[in-house]
Amino acid sequence: MNYATHILPNGLRVAVSHTDARVAYIGVAAGSGSRDEEPQRHGLAHFVEHTLFKGTLRRRSSAISRRMESIGGELNACTSKEDTIIYTSAPAGNADRALELLADIVANSTFPASELETEHEVVVEEIKSYLDTPSENVYDEYEERIFAGSALAHNILGTPESVRALTTADCRDFLDRNYTPENMVVYISAPDNPDRMIRLVEKYFGHLHFPTRRLERIEPRMAERFSNVVDNDGFQAHTIYGARTFSRFDSRRFALYLLSNYLGGPCMSSRLNAELREKRGLVYSVDSFVSNFSDAGLFSIYIGCDRKNVDKCLRMTRRELDRLMQDRLSDRVLDRIKKQYCGQLLVSTDNRENMAMGMGKSMLHHGRIYDPSHTAERIMAVTADEVREVAALLAEDRCSRLTIC
Secondary structure, eight states: OEEEEEEOTTSOEEEEEEOOOSEEEEEEEESOOGGGSOGGGTTHHHHHHHHTTSBBSSOBHHHHHHHHHTTTOEEEEEEOSSOEEEEEEEETTOHHHHHHHHHHHHHHBOOOHHHHHHHHHHHHHHHHHHHTOHHHHHHHHHHHHHTTTSTTSSOSSOOHHHHHTOOHHHHHHHHHHHSOGGGEEEEEEESSOHHHHHHHHHHHHTTOOOOOOOOOOOOOOOOOOOEEEEOOOOSEEEEEEEEEOOOTTOTTHHHHHHHHHHHHOSSTTSHHIIIIIIITOOEEEEEEEEEEOSSOEEEEEEEEEEGGGHHHHHHHHHHHHHHHHHSOOOHHHHHHHHHHHHHHHHHHTTOHHHHHHHHHHHHHHHSSOOOHHHHHHHHHTOOHHHHHHHHGGGOGGGOEEEEEO
């Protein structure tokens, strides 16, 4: 990939990827999410993401929507626990339009009270829908326990009560405190001249001079190990089994990515999928995940099965983890799973929008662009001993379990 990076005088970082595509992907990545909310305002980061599009000093809500849609483009946003992305996609040649709109939204959103009243109920419906989906809700319930006592514990959406209490002043204050130039990255993936793109960013974002605020994040303490079952009289049991690991800056993360992909990745040949689904038909879905934050991490295995099979599935999962801890992977297996992982990385580059977002997040989190080729190099350098070392973090006395059924 052909990248260019730049830092404006006000501290805003810019990342540009020159492509041969006929579509441009442009966005603003802000290093602030649900973790940065005040305790009495849970759901604020996500609510701000929803209401950024409800009006600015220059535009009504309908005009914001039409600005990109009128040319066949899209304007959207997403929120996580530590960042928010506002992004566009449009036919190439519309970078000026996209950047002007994004700058207007970030600098001039007014959060009209009448619009917020309606959006309160939209988000409450989203919360209800989520709570009706235990295969998704189990992740939040698990994180509430494993990060108990920290800002990472509460879910991104908030509660109906906390969301309905959010005001125009709350939204504007959150935007002003967190969407500062030094806490944002503008990313562009387009077939345009990178130098011209950087000049456009300076034109529309260079005037921003919100006061810089250092994020006050406290590393979560280690929670007591738990094993909980919540019986909601459902048809299927949804289980998360896992342990705390390390941050996105820890070099051991590449060995953990490889272990996770081998154990419960998207392939039918992953160990847990082969043992629990293909061989025994005990599950419909089994996956493993690595979540990295700025100062903590989490390795999770999800198992969806009949409630009578939960303990059997957990025993078999524990057996696979113990094997990884005790037995060094052979050179043949290690080489095979490395090639598999790197092949998946290569396939992922075909999704240009995700690649553009990944570029923005990399610049936001690391101050430089780590693309799939960098990840592939680090994966290929992982040793069998390093895999066994990270597997030791998943010892039985470190793992916790939550089942919702």
